Amino acid sequence: xxxxxDKNFMLFAAHYYDNKNCVDILEFHDDLNRIKYLxxxxxxxxxxxxxxxxxVLNHLIVFYNVFYPTAATRMLVLKLKDYLQVLKPFxxxxxxxxxxxxxxxxTIIDSDISLDQNVVNLLREYDNGENSxxxxxxxSP
Numbered sequence: 001x002x003x004x005x006d007k008n009f010m011l012f013a014a015h016y017y018d019n020k021n022c023v024d025i026l027e028f029h030d031d032l033n034r035i036k037y038l039x040x041x042x043x044x045x046x047x048x049x050x051x052x053x054x055x056v057l058n059h060l061i062v063f064y065n066v067f068y069p070t071a072a073t074r075m076l077v078l079k080l081k082d083y084l085q086v087l088k089p090f091x092x093x094x095x096x097x098x099x100x101x102x103x104x105x106x107t108i109i110d111s112d113i114s115l116d117q118n119v120v121n122l123l124r125e126y127d128n129g130e131n132s133x134x135x136x137x138x139x140s141p
Contacts, residue, residue, distance in 0.1 A: 005104040016071035031066045034059045035079045042083035053126045078103045089119040
C-alpha cells in the first residue's frame with residue numbers, strides 16, 4: 001500500500017482523482033477544498049455543538065464521487081485527524097469506514113476511534129429510520 005503523508009498528499013490525491021468532467025487544475029483544487037470545508041464544519045461543531053448534517057453528507061458524497069473510495073478515506077483521515085470521532089459516524093453511515101486505515105507511519109484501527117454519540121443521534125434523526133444501517137447498532141458503551 002502506498003504511503004500517504006503530508007509531504008506526498010497532492011501527488012497521492014492527483015493519482016486517485018477520477019473526475020472525467022474535470023477540465024482544469026482549478027476543479028481538482030475545488031474538489032480537494034471540500035476537506036477544508038469539512039474541517040471548518042467539524043471545528044464549528046466542536047466549538048458550538050452545532051453541525052449541518054446534510055451539508056457534511058453532501059461534501060462527503062461529492063468527495064467520494066471524484067476520488068477512489070479507499071484513497072478518499074485515507075486522505076480524509078490524514079487531514080481531519082483531530083476530528084475522527086466526528087468524521088467516523090458519517091463514514092460509517094455512508095459505508096466508507098474500514099476496519100483499518102494506514103496513513104503516514106501509523107495504522108488506525110476501527111475500535112480505537114469512538115463514535116461521537118451526538119452525531120450518531122443526528123444521523124438517526126436525519127435518516128428517520130428508513131435506511132438504518134449498522135451504524136445504529138454501534139452504540140458506545
